[in-house]
Amino acid sequence: MTDASQRPEARAPRGFVDRRARDVVAERRILAAVSGVYEQWGFEPLETGAFEYADALGKFLPDADRPNEGVFALQDDDEQWMALRYDLTAPLARFAAQNWETLPKPFRRYAYGPVWRNEKPGPGRFREFVQCDADTVGSARPEADAEIIAMAVQGLEAAGLPAGSALIKINNRKLLNGLMAAAGVTEDAQKLGVLRAVDKLDRLGPDGVRLLLGEGRLDESGAFTKGAGLNAAAAERVLAFTAAGVGGRAETIAKLADVVGGSAEGDEGLAELAAIDAALTALGVAADRAIVDPSVVRGLEYYTGAVFEAELLLQTTDEKGQKVTFGSIGGGGRYDDLVARFTGERTPATGFSFGVSRLAAALRAAGRDAASAVRGPVVVIAFDQARMADYFALAAEIRAVGIPAEVYLGQSGMKAQMKYADRRRAPAAVIVGEDELAAGTVTIKDLDLGRELASKVTDNAEWREQRPGQQTLARAEMASALRRILDAG
RNA sequence: GCCGCCCUAGCUCAGUUGGUUAGAGCGCCAGAUUGUGGCUCUGGAGGUCUCCCGUUCGAUCCGGGAGGGCGGUACCA
Numbered sequence: 001m002t003d004a005s006q007r008p009e010a011r012a013p014r015g016f017v018d019r020r021a022r023d024v025v026a027e028r029r030i031l032a033a034v035s036g037v038y039e040q041w042g043f044e045p046l047e048t049g050a051f052e053y054a055d056a057l058g059k060f061l062p063d064a065d066r067p068n069e070g071v072f073a074l075q076d077d078d079e080q081w082m083a084l085r086y087d088l089t090a091p092l093a094r095f096a097a098q099n100w101e102t103l104p105k106p107f108r109r110y111a112y113g114p115v116w117r118n119e120k121p122g123p124g125r126f127r128e129f130v131q132c133d134a135d136t137v138g139s140a141r142p143e144a145d146a147e148i149i150a151m152a153v154q155g156l157e158a159a160g161l162p163a164g165s166a167l168i169k170i171n172n173r174k175l176l177n178g179l180m181a182a183a184g185v186t187e188d189a190q191k192l193g194v195l196r197a198v199d200k201l202d203r204l205g206p207d208g209v210r211l212l213l214g215e216g217r218l219d220e221s222g223a224f225t226k227g228a229g230l231n232a233a234a235a236e237r238v239l240a241f242t243a244a245g246v247g248g249r250a251e252t253i254a255k256l257a258d259v260v261g262g263s264a265e266g267d268e269g270l271a272e273l274a275a276i277d278a279a280l281t282a283l284g285v286a287a288d289r290a291i292v293d294p295s296v297v298r299g300l301e302y303y304t305g306a307v308f309e310a311e312l313l314l315q316t317t318d319e320k321g322q323k324v325t326f327g328s329i330g331g332g333g334r335y336d337d338l339v340a341r342f343t344g345e346r347t348p349a350t351g352f353s354f355g356v357s358r359l360a361a362a363l364r365a366a367g368r369d370a371a372s373a374v375r376g377p378v379v380v381i382a383f384d385q386a387r388m389a390d391y392f393a394l395a396a397e398i399r400a401v402g403i404p405a406e407v408y409l410g411q412s413g414m415k416a417q418m419k420y421a422d423r424r425r426a427p428a429a430v431i432v433g434e435d436e437l438a439a440g441t442v443t444i445k446d447l448d449l450g451r452e453l454a455s456k457v458t459d460n461a462e463w464r465e466q467r468p469g470q471q472t473l474a475r476a477e478m479a480s481a482l483r484r485i486l487d488a489g
Numbered sequence: 490g491c492c493g494c495c496c497u498a499g500c501u502c503a504g505u506u507g508g509u510u511a512g513a514g515c516g517c518c519a520g521a522u523u524g525u526g527g528c529u530c531u532g533g534a535g536g537u538c539u540c541c542c543g544u545u546c547g548a549u550c551c552g553g554g555a556g557g558g559c560g561g562u563a564c565c566a
Binding site: 014057058070071086087089090117119120122123196219225300301302381383413414415416417418419420421422423426429431433434435443445447450451453454455457458459460461463464467468470 | 490518519522524525526527528529557558559560561562563564565566
C-alpha cells in the first residue's frame, strides 16, 4: 500500500466529464438520427484526427510563451506545434484545401466528434464536448445556405425535438457591413466591436447595447467594458436595424431594405436573403421554423455573409424550480475565406454545427428521453461456486433468444447479488439453487414487479413469505417467461 | 483574464468565541433473516477539517499565498 500522501487523487480534470450509459445512449441516438438525415441530403461522413498543426487551426498560433492559449497544444518531436481541434470547421477547411484537386465540388460532408477548448469551464460548458457539423464547400449559391438551414431543421426534429420547438434565425453580415459603411465605420476593430455589442442584445437589451455601441458600459460587478465608439446617430441606426425583424421572412427583408438599402454591400446581402427565403419556401420550411432576424450576428469574425442561429423555444423548470431558457443550441453561416487561408483561392463555404450534449440536455428537459433509461442485463445468480458451468449455460440460453444476460461474477452472497441486480437495473434475476437443479426448474424474479409489491409490505415475515414478483417454472419455459417480463416493462 | 462569495466524511451540512478523542442525516459495507433488492433494528468502514507558509505554548478556526468550486463580467477561432 502506498503512503496516502503519495496516492493520486481520483478525479477528472476540470471541464472534462465522465458520461455514463444514460448520456452515452442518448447522444448516440441523436447522432444516429441526425447522420441519417444528413446522409439523405447527400452529405458524406468525414472523420479527421483530433490533432491539427497549430498553424492550420487559425489565428491563435501558440507561441513558446503561451502555447495553450485557448487550445490544448503540444510540440511534436520535430518541434512543430500541434493542437487539439477546437471545432470541426477548421479541420474541414484544411482537409478541403489539402484534397481540393480530387474532391467532387461542391464538397458536402458532415462530421461529429469531440472538440477541445482550453478555457474556463462553466455550467453546461466543458473543455471537451461533442460537436456535429455539416458544411458545403465550393458553392457560393444562397441555396447552399438554405439547404443547410432546411437540413438543420429536419435534423433537430429527427433527433427528437418536438416539431416547432426550435427556430432558425437568419441574418446576413453584409447588411450590417453596408450600414456601417454608410455610417462611416470602416475600421475592422470598430466593426468587430459593433458585432460584439449587437451579439449581446438578448442579454443586455437595447439600452445596454446602446452603451456598448457608444462609449462603453459599467456592469453590476463594477467592470467596465469599452464600447465601439459610435456616435449617437450611428448607434441608433444600428439599433433600428436590429429591431427591424417582423413576422414573415419576406416582410422582414422588405423592411430591412428600407433601413440598409442603397449601399452596394447591403443590397447584395438583401438579394442573398431573398434567395435563401425563396429556396426555404421551396424546401417547405415555413416561418414557424426559420425566420429572418437582424439581431443575430454571431460573435465570430470569419463569417462573410449569411449567419444563422438555432434557438430553442422550450422553456422548462430545473430541479430547483427555476425557469430555464435554453437559448442558442447551434449556429453557423457562410465563411468564404477559410479555405483561402491555405490555397490563396477564395472558396465559398457554408455550414451549421450544434453541441450534441446540449441538444441531449434540451431533449431531456423536453421530456423526450423517457425511453433512454438504460436497462441492465438479466442477472443469473451465482449460487454455488461449484456450479458455474450451469449458470453460464443458463445465461447463454437467455442470450440466445436475444435478451442481454450475465452471470454474477463477484464473490458475495445472494443478498448482495440481488442488490447488484437491482443496481444494474436488471429487469429480472434468475435463481437456480439446489432445489431448482434437483427439480429441473428455474426461479425468476421480476425485479420491477417485486419492487412495486414490496413497497406495500411493511412486515418482514410477510415479505419473506411472499417473495414478491417471483415465480418458479420448468426450465424449458425460462426464455419465454423472461420475454414476457421484458415486454411488459 | 478581472470582480465578489465559498471550501469540514462519497453527498448535503452542523460545530469549535484558538485547547487534548470533530458530529448528524443520507449513502456505503455487514449482521439480525437455511436461498432473496424493499421495511425495521444493530454494528462497522470512511476525515492530514483543500494545500503551503506565517502568528501562537497550541491552528480546522486568525493572517498571507496557492489550488478548487459558485456567481457576475470579458473572451469564445
